[in-house]
Amino acid sequence: MQKTAIVPGSFDPVTLxxxxxxxxxxxxxxxxxxxxxxxxxxxxxxxVEERIELLQLSLKEQANIEIDSFDGLLIDYVNQKEADVIIKGLRAVSDFEYELQMASINRKLDDKVETFFMMTNPEYSYLSSSIVKELSRHGATTADLVPESVEKALQEKFTR
Incomplete structure (x- = not known):
């Protein structure tokens, strides 16, 4: 049986x-x-369309990855896609506290869907989309924080 996982997020923008x-x-x-x-x-x-495009450019070599969007309740979307698992990345204890609450409510809404927490690579433990936007807004390089296509898109946004 095929196992499908959903990795939800705002990805504004997608980071490494x-x-x-x-x-x-x-x-x-x-x-x-x-x-x-x-x-x-x-x-x-x-x-949303720009974020999807940036994800597609960043993940183009992966055959088993699909890019999509949703609004509304995540658990409804998971059921619509007939997925088994929600994947959430964790950077710190503060992420865990929030994500545990979300996982618990999703479990209450549908006890057949599991949430898996993945610890971030320590190299990225400080990294967030908000930090990337702030750096880019002030002209700092983000080359080691985001895919190349994202850095170009950020530069375009902030030079307008």
Whole structure:
């Protein structure tokens, strides 16, 4: 039986930390769906379409990875995609506290869906999309933090 995992996130923008978690999940699961959350309550730098395109450029060599988007409840999306697992990357204890709460409510809504926590590579433990945007906004290089296509997209956004 094929095991499908969902890696949800805002990916605004995708970082090398995200890519690391996604690639590691792709080794473990038969199919990995990376899904961009379309959160109406946030004001993202990149549109959902731009984030999907940046993910596609960043993950183009992976045959078992699909890129998608969703809005609404994650558990509804997981069921719609007939996935078995939600993958969440953790950088620190503060991530764990929030993600444990989310995993617990998802488990209450559907006890057949598991949440797997993956610890980030220590190389990326400090990395967040917010930090990347702030660095780029002030002209600092992000070349060692994001894929090349993302760095170019950030430069375009902030030189406008």
């Amino acid at each position: 930390g995200h890519i690391d978690i996604i690639n590691r999940a792709a080794v473990i699961f038969d199919k990995v769906i990376v899904s961009v959350l379309n959160n109406q309550h946030k004001n993202p730098l990149f549109s």
